[in-house]
Amino acid sequence: MGAARLRAAQRRYFGSGVTRPAAWRRGQLGALLRLLREREEELTRALEQDLGKGSTEAFLSEIAVVRAEAGYALKHLDRWMAPERITVPGGLRPARAWTQARPLGTVLIIGPWNYPLQLVLAPLVGALAAGNTAVLKPSELAASTSRVLARLIPQYLDPEAVAVVEGGVEASTDLLAQPFDHVFYTGGERVGKIVMKAAAEHLTPVTLELGGKSPAVVVGGDLRTAARRIAYGKFMNAAQTCVAPDYVLTTPDAAPVLADALADAVREFYGSDPRASVDYGRIINDHHFDRLVGLLADGTVVSGGRHERAERYLEPTVLRDVDPASALMQEEIFGPLLPVLEVQDLDEAIGFIGARPHPLAAYLFSDRDEDLRAFTEGVQAGGLAHNVCTIQLAVPGLPFGGVGASGTGSYHGRQSFETFSHLQPVFSKPAGVDTLRLAYPPFGPIKRSLLRRLL
Ligand code: NAD
Numbered sequence: 001m002g003a004a005r006l007r008a009a010q011r012r013y014f015g016s017g018v019t020r021p022a023a024w025r026r027g028q029l030g031a032l033l034r035l036l037r038e039r040e041e042e043l044t045r046a047l048e049q050d051l052g053k054g055s056t057e058a059f060l061s062e063i064a065v066v067r068a069e070a071g072y073a074l075k076h077l078d079r080w081m082a083p084e085r086i087t088v089p090g091g092l093r094p095a096r097a098w099t100q101a102r103p104l105g106t107v108l109i110i111g112p113w114n115y116p117l118q119l120v121l122a123p124l125v126g127a128l129a130a131g132n133t134a135v136l137k138p139s140e141l142a143a144s145t146s147r148v149l150a151r152l153i154p155q156y157l158d159p160e161a162v163a164v165v166e167g168g169v170e171a172s173t174d175l176l177a178q179p180f181d182h183v184f185y186t187g188g189e190r191v192g193k194i195v196m197k198a199a200a201e202h203l204t205p206v207t208l209e210l211g212g213k214s215p216a217v218v219v220g221g222d223l224r225t226a227a228r229r230i231a232y233g234k235f236m237n238a239a240q241t242c243v244a245p246d247y248v249l250t251t252p253d254a255a256p257v258l259a260d261a262l263a264d265a266v267r268e269f270y271g272s273d274p275r276a277s278v279d280y281g282r283i284i285n286d287h288h289f290d291r292l293v294g295l296l297a298d299g300t301v302v303s304g305g306r307h308e309r310a311e312r313y314l315e316p317t318v319l320r321d322v323d324p325a326s327a328l329m330q331e332e333i334f335g336p337l338l339p340v341l342e343v344q345d346l347d348e349a350i351g352f353i354g355a356r357p358h359p360l361a362a363y364l365f366s367d368r369d370e371d372l373r374a375f376t377e378g379v380q381a382g383g384l385a386h387n388v389c390t391i392q393l394a395v396p397g398l399p400f401g402g403v404g405a406s407g408t409g410s411y412h413g414r415q416s417f418e419t420f421s422h423l424q425p426v427f428s429k430p431a432g433v434d435t436l437r438l439a440y441p442p443f444g445p446i447k448r449s450l451l452r453r454l455l
Contacts, residue, residue, distance in 0.1 A: 002174070011105060019161055025131055032066070047117060047144075061115065086098055103130050106181055108182070112187040126419055133162065177198065179202040189211070207410070207411065209402065212357060213356065216247070217350075224261050226387070231265035231266055232390070234316075239333070250342065289309060314337075359381045364386050
């Protein structure tokens with residue numbers, strides 16, 4: 001079915017009201033959980049084919065995240081759907097006011113290749129919990145995952161309410177030309193602009209989950225623990241993670257110790273030859289592999305650096321002596337290269353971050369409360385985390401999204417429900433006694449003074 005007909009058919013289905021009751025929403029979320037449980041093996045195999053993801057990592061970073069989101073939505077759905085009372089000012093009483101969440105309608109979800117399952121299905125949880133119909137467009141670069149989603153989703157979810165469209169730029173462009181009620185896009189900044197322009201044609205609201213260079217600042221605490229947590233957040237999925245620490249800022253005395261500790265952590269996780277580890281992934285395609293290998297020249301490799309094009313393998317790599325003006329420090333790295341740069345102190349680190357576009361995440365490693373206070377005050381990023389990297393996404397109650405160049409809008413937990421809902425205000429006044437007469441013209445001196453006193 002073409003994009004226009006698909007959207008129109010879903011809009012008609014939405015208009016019939018089928019998707020509105022809590023029971024339908026619960027049914028769909030339950031079916032999604034069943035799909036993840038019953039078909040885990042097929043899903044995991046597809047992720048392995050696309051990104052060389054080990055099955056444990058695939059479970060932790062993709063399947064478990066969606067399961068947690070769906071479970072959280074099921075648990076809180078009644079409360080989210082309940083009308084919320086709003087206080088009415090004295091002069092307008094007697095009256096009642098409340099907000100009531102309504103589904104937006106038919107939404108489009110466009111996913112990227114790096115977490116090709118999670119980043120399509122986690123937004124879908126919000127869309128379904130809020131009672132929408134949805135068209136999903138997984139990334140063509142993660143072809144196996146796209147194929148398995150297109151095959152399995154119609155077997156589990158209401159096929160009139162959820163459709164998967166496979167394809168690349170052409171398919172996306174056709175879909176974006178349709179008047180969806182919301183577009184939820186995850187991916188890079190360049191395409192984010194294309195999405196926003198296309199959506200503007202129909203005044204369609206957008207959520208843009210973009211990326212950027214997320215810094216990790218290390219100014220205190222145990223360096224070995226910091227190194228392990230940074231290496232974990234960085235090198236999972238071969239560092240193709242939007243919130244992975246992109247680079248490290250630390251003090252000159254800590255830099256060599258931290259660089260060594262990062263190398264030790266890599267050995268601890270993936271052995272002395274990460275190529276042989278089932279837990280270490282591969283680069284998505286030749287284009288990104290060549291781009292990353294080119295960036296190796298922008299610093300001194302202190303550990304890692306080995307690569308093998310035939311299998312798109314690039315070893316977890318730590319670099320020093322990196323020029324902040326080099327390409328490595330200008331573009332989002334989105335691969336397993338970790339530059340360690342030096343700053344004199346936390347203040348200089350905060351200034352360094354502030355002089356660049358707002359990142360999607362910023363990380364502080366320190367055991368001093370005043371550092372956390374200064375970092376929270378001084379750094380504007382999509383989200384902050386203290387003494388950990390990346391795993392903040394697993395807290396469904398925390399909204400996830402960017403600010404400025406790293407994106408607009410957010411989701412996860414209640415925020416997902418609200419992203420895909422319109423909080424419709426309702427104001428209701430009894431019709432019996434007309435208490436508004438005082439506010440009707442003509443306004444003589446007595447009415448004027450009474451009104452002034454009342455308001
Ligand atoms: P990608 O190339 O897979 O593109 C994303 C989607 O956009 C795909 O579905 C693709 O088909 C579509 N697309 C590509 N070109 C298009 C065009 N011209 N018109 C319309 N649609 C088009 O993924 P990517 O952009 O390489 O993803 C990597 C980026 O995503 C990184 O910058 C990363 O930081 C960011 N990211 C952000 C998050 C987040 O949650 N904020 C998560 C993952 C990735």
